[in-house]
Amino acid sequence: MTESGRFRMGRLDHVHIRVPDRAAAMEWYAQHLGFEPVDDYDFWATDVDGGPLQISADGGETMLALFETSPGHPMIAQETGVAFSVDADAFVAFARSLPGDINGLSGDPLQAGDVVDFDLCWAFDLVDPWGNRYELNCYDYDRVRTEFIEPSGVSPSRYWPRSLFDDRRG
Known part of the structure; x- marks a missing residue:
């Protein structure tokens, strides 16, 4: 809470991005935009079914959460x-x-x-x-x-x- 007692949103943490193949997407983002996996969150991608692969180009301050498409989660591009x-x-x-x-x-x-x-x-x-x-x-x-x-x-x-x-x- 702030001094006035009103809630203020914090910094942007991550954005959900859908891709058909997280490994291929990770390779593309690394090669072209300098993103790297954020090791602290690797368990979401490896141990959680459908979990995101968290990647960042600034050491984890701002991340993209790469979610792989599935029958229940179709490919919907981030168009905005x-x-x-x-x-x-x-x-x-x-x-x-x-x-x-x-x-x-x-x-x-x-x-x-x-x-x-x-x-x-x-x-x-x-x-x-x-x-x-x-x-x-x-x-x-x-x-x-x-x-x-x-x-x-x-x-x-x-x-x-x-x-x-x-x-x-x-």
């Missing part, structure tokens, strides 16, 4: 998306590695030019091989602009006019 944030070094390295084996929302290989300008951050929208959607964000806006966007000649996508942000800031 899960957003992760990285620093400028990781974001620029990811952008420069494209295209690769990661697809954008269209199903085509993600390209550096698929970057989205959200005025306060840069983002890539991507999907895993099973249709689960993710967003990769970086809030070090100026550094990404000067180290990647401008030198690469990339024309980012925008979902709204820049003038809305500029007007808001005065």
Whole structure:
């Protein structure tokens, strides 16, 4: 409880993700997004029938819980998306590695030019091989602009006019 006596939700712990094969999914997430199994929770995947394989790219602070599909638990992709944030070094390295084996929302290989300008951050929208959607964000806006966007000649996508942000800031 907080000082006011009202309950406040804590940090995001994990997101449930359905995949047809946890081992294949673990391999894909490790190779392409840097996830690793979280050993403290391994018993859920090995000893609990239908239990999740907990994976993380930040040492277990934030996790994906990979649940394998079954007759009672069909494949339902995470279509609303899960957003992760990285620093400028990781974001620029990811952008420069494209295209690769990661697809954008269209199903085509993600390209550096698929970057989205959200005025306060840069983002890539991507999907895993099973249709689960993710967003990769970086809030070090100026550094990404000067180290990647401008030198690469990339024309980012925008979902709204820049003038809305500029007007808001005065």
